[in-house]
Amino acid sequence: MTLETDLIRLGDLMLNDRGFVFDPNTGESYQVSATGLRCLRGLQRGATIEDLVADLVATHDVERITVRCDMDAFLWDLKQLGWL
Amino acid sequence: MNAQPYVAPTIRRVSQTTANPQRLGRVPVMDMIDGVPVARLIAEHGSPLFVFSESNLREKIRAARLAFEAVYPDVTFAWSYKTNYLNAICRVFHQEGSIAEVVSGFEYEKARHNGIPGHDIIFNGPWKSVESLRRAVAEGAMIQVDNRDEIVALARLAEEFQVPIEVGIRVHVDTGTHAVWSKFGFNADDGEALRMMAWTRENTRLKIRGIHCHVGTFMLDSGAYATAAKAVVELALAAEAAGGGLVEYLNLGGGFASHARLHGQYLPPEQATPSFDDYAGAICSTIKQLWPAASKLPKLYLETGRALVDEAGYLVSSVVAVKQRRMHDATAALAAYGKGGVATATVSSRRNAVVLDAGINILYTTAWYQPSIYPAGTSPAMTAAGMQPTTVYGCLCMNIDVIREEAALPVLKAGDAVVMHPVGAYNITQSMQFIAYRPAVVMIDPERRVHLIRRREVLEDVQGPEHMPDYLASTRQSTAAGGRLDP
Numbered sequence: 001m002t003l004e005t006d007l008i009r010l011g012d013l014m015l016n017d018r019g020f021v022f023d024p025n026t027g028e029s030y031q032v033s034a035t036g037l038r039c040l041r042g043l044q045r046g047a048t049i050e051d052l053v054a055d056l057v058a059t060h061d062v063e064r065i066t067v068r069c070d071m072d073a074f075l076w077d078l079k080q081l082g083w084l
Numbered sequence: 085m086n087a088q089p090y091v092a093p094t095i096r097r098v099s100q101t102t103a104n105p106q107r108l109g110r111v112p113v114m115d116m117i118d119g120v121p122v123a124r125l126i127a128e129h130g131s132p133l134f135v136f137s138e139s140n141l142r143e144k145i146r147a148a149r150l151a152f153e154a155v156y157p158d159v160t161f162a163w164s165y166k167t168n169y170l171n172a173i174c175r176v177f178h179q180e181g182s183i184a185e186v187v188s189g190f191e192y193e194k195a196r197h198n199g200i201p202g203h204d205i206i207f208n209g210p211w212k213s214v215e216s217l218r219r220a221v222a223e224g225a226m227i228q229v230d231n232r233d234e235i236v237a238l239a240r241l242a243e244e245f246q247v248p249i250e251v252g253i254r255v256h257v258d259t260g261t262h263a264v265w266s267k268f269g270f271n272a273d274d275g276e277a278l279r280m281m282a283w284t285r286e287n288t289r290l291k292i293r294g295i296h297c298h299v300g301t302f303m304l305d306s307g308a309y310a311t312a313a314k315a316v317v318e319l320a321l322a323a324e325a326a327g328g329g330l331v332e333y334l335n336l337g338g339g340f341a342s343h344a345r346l347h348g349q350y351l352p353p354e355q356a357t358p359s360f361d362d363y364a365g366a367i368c369s370t371i372k373q374l375w376p377a378a379s380k381l382p383k384l385y386l387e388t389g390r391a392l393v394d395e396a397g398y399l400v401s402s403v404v405a406v407k408q409r410r411m412h413d414a415t416a417a418l419a420a421y422g423k424g425g426v427a428t429a430t431v432s433s434r435r436n437a438v439v440l441d442a443g444i445n446i447l448y449t450t451a452w453y454q455p456s457i458y459p460a461g462t463s464p465a466m467t468a469a470g471m472q473p474t475t476v477y478g479c480l481c482m483n484i485d486v487i488r489e490e491a492a493l494p495v496l497k498a499g500d501a502v503v504m505h506p507v508g509a510y511n512i513t514q515s516m517q518f519i520a521y522r523p524a525v526v527m528i529d530p531e532r533r534v535h536l537i538r539r540r541e542v543l544e545d546v547q548g549p550e551h552m553p554d555y556l557a558s559t560r561q562s563t564a565a566g567g568r569l570d571p
Contacts, residue, residue: 020098021095028097028098029097029098030095030096030097030098031095031096031097031098032093032094032095032096033091033092033093033094033095033469033495034091034468034469035090035091035092035093036093036094036095038093039093056090056093059087059088060087060088060089060090061087061088061089061090062087062090066090066092067090070092070093071093073092073408074092074093074094074095077094077095077434078095081095
């Protein structure tokens with residue numbers, strides 16, 4: 001899958017401020033946590049993984065290693081969905 | 085900038101098959117038990133920890149007595165030892181006027197140890213050793229005979245002592261609402277019980293003074309007791325008509341439901357569980373209606389256990405690990421709609437999971453009931469994420485060790501404490517030492533003082549009864565087995 005295709009699929013997602021996500025390509029709906037929403041929006045803007053981690057560490061009461069571990073699991077889920 | 089509470093980035097498919105997190109509402113918290121902070125209980129007694137509320141025990145037995153004594157002139161409750169035979173628990177019930185109901189020689193010994201005289205012990209159960217029967221006879225216990233072999237054994241003892249022995253006869257009936265507990269006693273529906281009463285009267289020194297019928301457990305339909313009461317009264321009248329005289333007491337056993345929730349139970353316990361008044365009405369009105377007006381009403385014994393002790397018991401436990409569980413069932417459900425194998429199924433079928441430091445070996449009743457699980461504290465991170473469907477695993481190295489398949493919980497992390505409730509019935513007596521030591525048990529008195537009523541197990545408790553053959557005393561590897569010797 002090309003980067004261009006990835007961005008198209010990510011860009012297609014419809015998000016609201018409560019973390020509700022609609023994927024118009026499959027008709028499926030999702031719920032993301034507040035940090036998940038922050039990451040999805042970051043990815044739609046083209047942020048790198050390091051950008052996302054740094055953003056969460058800077059804005060939340062959490063250790064960097066915890067965010068790295070959680071981010072790995074989150075990105076794995078997004079890959080399973082075909083969004084990355 | 086103030087740091088926000090952290091919740092891991094997660095994504096879940098919105099599903100109609102599991103609870104939508106947005107609809108699970110606010111996070112209920114149980115940070116105190118009877119006014120004592122859970123954090124303090126853990127700090128002083130460790131985790132996991134069983135906690136009992138003495139106030140709740142007393143409130144329950146008083147409510148039960150009030151319900152029955154208001155509608156019946158002569159009723160006595162017998163504390164069902166097998167439901168929870170921690171001595172401190174038993175003594176609370178004995179202080180409240182309950183006699184003892186035991187189902188083995190071991191429990192009989194416990195009741196005597198707790199100061200209960202033999203004549204205040206109801207001796208039940210499908211197997212009573214001859215030695216335990218001999219002691220029970222000598223001490224005047226109320227033996228409820230279960231089977232023909234027991235009648236014969238008691239008949240021999242009556243000859244040995246050269247005295248008549250007063251007993252009750254246990255029967256089972258079809259109440260139409262529950263599987264018939266035909267394991268216990270004689271059939272009152274097909275004439276077997278009446279025939280055995282006549283045979284016993286005509287062939288032994290046994291005097292049948294009572295009829296005992298325990299219809300089942302966790303009876304959510306109080307009407308079953310009306311059916312049972314009718315059956316035992318009709319049996320009593322038939323036995324009298326056959327020349328045996330009227331029995332002096334009826335024992336309707338136990339089986340009253342607590343506010344636990346069965347697996348698959350739709351209605352919440354607050355709506356599904358009958359009140360003590362419901363049970364009292366079903367039993368007492370039936371007896372009073374059918375008993376001959378010219379005869380004194382029989383004494384009524386009740387042996388309810390679960391409904392009196394379940395809600396007094398809590399299990400405090402701690403999260404030791406957090407997981408994401410893949411739900412294959414959900415994938416299969418999607419496949420039915422032609423979506424099997426598509427990538428969406430993978431993420432949609434994840435569920436939060438936590439591992440606790442307590443397992444099903446001390447929560448035997450989770451095989452039938454779903455304990456409520458509450459976080460013992462709250463944090464901004466918990467409230468920020470709201471409630472999530474969560475699988476709650478126990479600590480055992482066994483795949484079957486699942487305490488709740490799906491409970492609504494906030495996002496928990498290792499170290500967070502939770503409280504499970506109600507767990508006061510059967511979990512202590514049916515718990516098994518397995519893999520880990522069983523936890524301590526404390527009781528909180530009405531003045532909020534915390535008393536240790538069973539300490540946490542230690543190695544000696546487990547291996548104390550073991551015996552090592554001399555030839556295995558050495559840990560050196562046997563040369564005969566072809567192995568090397570330890571240095």
